Amino acid sequence: MTATIWQAGTPNPVPLAASLIETRAELKTLSRTTYNLVYVLGYYAAGDGGGGVFYLDSADTSSADNYGSICVANDGARWKLVIEDGVYNVRQFGAHESNSDNYTYFNAAAQAAVAGSV
Numbered sequence: 001m002t003a004t005i006w007q008a009g010t011p012n013p014v015p016l017a018a019s020l021i022e023t024r025a026e027l028k029t030l031s032r033t034t035y036n037l038v039y040v041l042g043y044y045a046a047g048d049g050g051g052g053v054f055y056l057d058s059a060d061t062s063s064a065d066n067y068g069s070i071c072v073a074n075d076g077a078r079w080k081l082v083i084e085d086g087v088y089n090v091r092q093f094g095a096h097e098s099n100s101d102n103y104t105y106f107n108a109a110a111q112a113a114v115a116g117s118v
Helices: 024-029 103-115
Strands: 002-006 015-023 037-042 052-056 070-072 078-081
Touching: 015 024, 024 037, 024 070
Parallel strands: 015 037
Antiparallel strands: 002 015, 037 052, 052 078, 070 078
């Protein structure tokens, strides 16, 4: 599903090409030339609590993928998670009750929160 919406708060609003995708893995495959705003339905699967809104930061060419708030796509594009009210959700970093060990995901979320990495 795609849509064109307008970026608010700018002197000359620009159209944003938006899309709805299933997972973070799919986000990594998007081309920077196709969309600049994406709603991801889940981390591993739609509805698992790890989804969110990501925007393309075309000016960023060096941020590392932190498996949550920054996703580096296969083409090198940096997708940044929109953090609501300063709250970082560990599910958006890959934590899930089916994982045998979620330490890595909790640690990644904590590091991103401390760094404010979005």
